[in-house]
Amino acid sequence: xxxxxxxxxxxxxxxxxxxxxxxxxxxxxxxxxxxxxxxxxxxxxxxxxxxxxxxxxxxxxxxxxxxxxxxxxxxxxxxxxxxxxxxxxxxxxxxxxxxxxxxxxxxxxxxxxxxxxxxxxxxxxxxxxxxxxxxxxxxxxxxxxxxxxxxxxxxxxxxxxxxxxxxxxxxxxxxxxxxxxxxxxxxxxxxxxxxxxxxxxxxxxxxxxxxxxxxxxxxxxxxxxxxxxxxxxxxxxxxxxxxxxxxxxxxxxxxxxxxxxxxxxxxxxxxxxxxxxxxxxxxxxxxxxxxxxxxxxxxxxxxxxxxxxxxxxxxxxxxxxxxxxxxxxxxxxxxxxxxxxxxxxxxxxxxxxxxxxxxxxxxxxxxxxxxxxxxxxxxxxxxxxxxxxxxxxxxxxxxxxxxxxxxxxxxxxx
Numbered sequence: 117x118x119x120x121x122x123x124x125x126x127x128x129x130x131x132x133x134x135x136x137x138x139x140x141x142x143x144x145x146x147x148x149x150x151x152x153x154x155x156x157x158x159x160x161x162x163x164x165x166x167x168x169x170x171x172x173x174x175x176x177x178x179x180x181x182x183x184x185x186x187x188x189x190x191x192x193x194x195x196x197x198x199x200x201x202x203x204x205x206x207x208x209x210x211x212x213x214x215x216x217x218x219x220x221x222x223x224x225x226x227x228x229x230x231x232x233x234x235x236x237x238x239x240x241x242x243x244x245x246x247x248x249x250x251x252x253x254x255x256x257x258x259x260x261x262x263x264x265x266x267x268x269x270x271x272x273x274x275x276x277x278x279x280x281x282x283x284x285x286x287x288x289x290x291x292x293x294x295x296x297x298x299x300x301x302x303x304x305x306x307x308x309x310x311x312x313x314x315x316x317x318x319x320x321x322x323x324x325x326x327x328x329x330x331x332x333x334x335x336x337x338x339x340x341x342x343x344x345x346x347x348x349x350x351x352x353x354x355x356x357x358x359x360x361x362x363x364x365x366x367x368x369x370x371x372x373x374x375x376x377x378x379x380x381x382x383x384x385x386x387x388x389x390x391x392x393x394x395x396x397x398x399x400x401x402x403x404x405x406x407x408x409x410x411x412x413x414x415x416x417x418x419x420x421x422x423x424x425x426x427x428x429x430x431x432x433x434x435x436x437x438x439x440x441x442x443x444x445x446x447x448x449x450x451x452x453x454x455x456x457x458x459x460x461x462x463x464x465x466x467x468x469x470x471x472x473x474x475x476x477x478x479x480x481x482x483x484x485x486x487x488x489x490x491x492x493x494x495x496x497x498x499x500x501x502x503x504x505x506x507x508x509x510x511x512x513x514x515x516x517x518x519x520x521x522x523x524x525x526x527x528x529x530x
Contacts, residue, residue, distance in 0.1 A: 131143070131349050132161060132162075132317060132342065132347045132348075132349065133341075133342025133347070133349060134154040134156070134157060134159055134161060134342075135159060135161075135342075135344065135347075135521075136154070136157050136159040136461055136464070136465075136521040136522065136524075136525075137154060137156050137157040137159065137461065137521070137522060137524070137525040138342060138522045138525065139154055139155070139156045139157070139525075140342075140349065141154060141155070141161060143161070143162070147164070148164050148165065148166045148167075148168075149164070149165070149166050150163070150164055151163035151164070156525070157457075157458060157461045157525065158458070158461070158462075159461070159465075161317065162315055162316075162317035162318055163315050163318075164315070164318060165312075165313045165315065165318075168243075168313045168314075168315065168318065169243050169246055169247045169322075170247065171309070171310075171313045172239060172240075172243040172310050172313045172314055173240060173243050173244050173247060175306050175307070175309040175310035175313070176236050176239045176240040176243070176306075176307070176310040177240055178302075178306040179236055179302075179303050179304075179306035179307040179310060180233075180236050180237070180240065182299050182300070182302040182303035182306060183232070183233065183236070183299075183300075183303045185295075185296070185299040186205055186296040186297075186299040186300040186303055187204065187205055187206060187296070188295075188296065189204070189294050189295035189296040189299070190202035190203065190204055190294035190295070190296060191203055191204055191205055191208070191278065191293075191294050191296045191297050191300070191483075192278070192281075192282065192291060192292065192293060192294060192297065192483070192487055193291065193292040193294060194285065194290075194291055194487045194488060195290040195291075195292075201487060201488075201489055202294065203483070203486045203487045204296060205228075205229070205296060205300070206229075207486050208224075208482050208483055208485075208486040208487075209221050209224050209225050209228070209229070209482070209486075210486075211482075211485055211486040211489075212224065212482060212485065212486075212498060215485065215497060215498060217498050217502070217503065219503055220478075220482075220498060220502055220503045220506060223478075223503075223506050223507075223510070224478070224479070224482055224506075226268070227268055227269070227270040227274075227475065228270060228271055228274045228479075231265050231268045231269045231270075232269040232270075232271040232307065234261065234265055235261075235262065235265040235266065235269045235307075236307060236310070238258045238259075238261045238262045238265065239262060239310055239311075239314060241254070241255070241258045242255055242258040242259050242262065242319060243314070243319070245258075246319060246322045246323060246326070249326075250326065251323060251326050251327070255323055256323065256346075256360055259316075259319055259320060259323065259345075259346070260345055260360070260362070262314070262316075263316065263344075263345060266311075267472075267513060267517060268513075270472055270475055271300075271303070271304060271307065272304050272307075272308065273472060273473055273475050273476050273479060274479045275300060275301065275304050276426075276473075276476050276479075277475075277476045277477075277478075277479025277480045277482070277483060278297065278300075278479070278483055280423055280426060280427070280476065280480050281479075281480050281483040281484055281487070283420070283422075283423055284415070284420065284423055284480070284484070285484065285487070285488065316347060317347050320346040320347055320348070320359070320360075323346075324346075324348070324359055341364045341365075341366060343357040343359065343360065343362055343364060344362075345357065345360050345362040346359045346360040346362070348360070350364055367520050367522060367523060367526075368518065368519075368520040371518060371519055371520040371523060372446050372449065372519075372523070374518040375442060375445075375446050375515050375518045375519045376443075376446055378511050378512070378514050378515035378518060379439055379442055379443055379446075379512075379515050381511050382435075382439055382508050382511040382512045382515060383439060385504050385505075385507050385508035385511060386435060386436075386439075386504075386505075386508050388500070388501060388504040389408070389501050389504040389505035389508050390407060390408055390409065390501070391407065391501070392407070392499060392500045392501035392504060393405035393406055393407055393499030393500065393501055394406060394407060394408050394411065394477065394481055394498075394499045394501040394502045394505060395411075395481045395484065395485065395496055395497065395498055395499050395502065396496070396497045396498075396499055397495075397496050397497075398495045398496075398497070405499060406499075407501060408427070408431045408432065408477060408501065408505070409432070411427065412424050412427050412428045412431075412432075415427065426476070427476075427477055427480070430473055430474050430476045430477055431474060431476075431477040431505070434470050434471070434473060434474045435474050435508065435509070435512065437470075438467050438470070438471050438474075438512050438516070439512065441463050441464075441466065441467050442467055442512075442515050442516060442519060444463070445460060445463065445464055445467075445519060445524070446519070448460065449523040449524050449526075457524050457525055460524050461521060461524055461525075464516075464519065464521045464524070467516050468516050471509070471512050471513050471516055472509070472513060474505075474508075474509045474512075475506065475509045477505065478502055478505055478506045478509070481496075481498055481499075481502050482498075484496045485497060485498050
């Protein structure tokens, strides 16, 4: 008599450690269109979108096409005093090189072109691979790259910078939006739709299933190490993740010290960013320099209240608020009450969300410098403050990344 085949246990993929508070959570099966949040800190753990893989592939491929088209045609056309100048996406960066601001040009190129392009290619390749029965080679590497690039893609902020520049100079001359501008808008919309449908936990779970990885259920009461790359739960004595081979760490090493060092650096950079001119304007042979606050005041005096508010919020309130918020988190990470911990977790998410948007003022300068080149009639040049401000934004983003939000929930006394 033949024995019946043994049924292999189903791999366990329903456990993960919360990214922000390290709570070990067991996920029950939930339907498409649902999401799961951490019961302690409220962080969204995972979302199962309807037809996620097909939609991500379609949206990311569409956005790549629109990004390519945005390189081919003029972005904006500026006409004044019988002279006309059209600028493309690449010209808004190359003009910085011609003016000698190579460092600023490199920063703009990476955050507006290189990183968004790499991000889209990684999403497209990863989700195309996950749609197949057998994943393609390099899928693990592309999924890891997505986690890194999500902090540095600022194409949507560049679009806001274009709109602010358009409104800012519309009263000075005739400005037209070119075909590349509309291609860039469609690129942003398609990329945003692709990002909305991506989910780190769902992607890695699918990949582990395809590769036959069998998870191990861990007791809620035992110590564990959650991989921040693939979210696999590992035993506490493991040095590398059993799933993706990433280096494991219970907490980010020297998180508080690193965050403090970056915050101090950002304060040092913020001082010249405000006191040095962010751009210089040559009008009929007379040159004037504008600082960030000086530009806000001029816009307000000319009645451009919405633009003045946008620049003031993005360039003054957000950077100062982020520095203060991260400093407060570093000082009070080991709080005592549950309410304060939850509020601090929300404060950290705010710093991560809005920090990049301070770059909008730098993008406005880049567009105006590239667009307004009419000789002695009117020309705009970047100021030293623009580079200092761009570096300050980058350093504050690094400070937010270096801070480990799990420290907020350690040593709970409640």
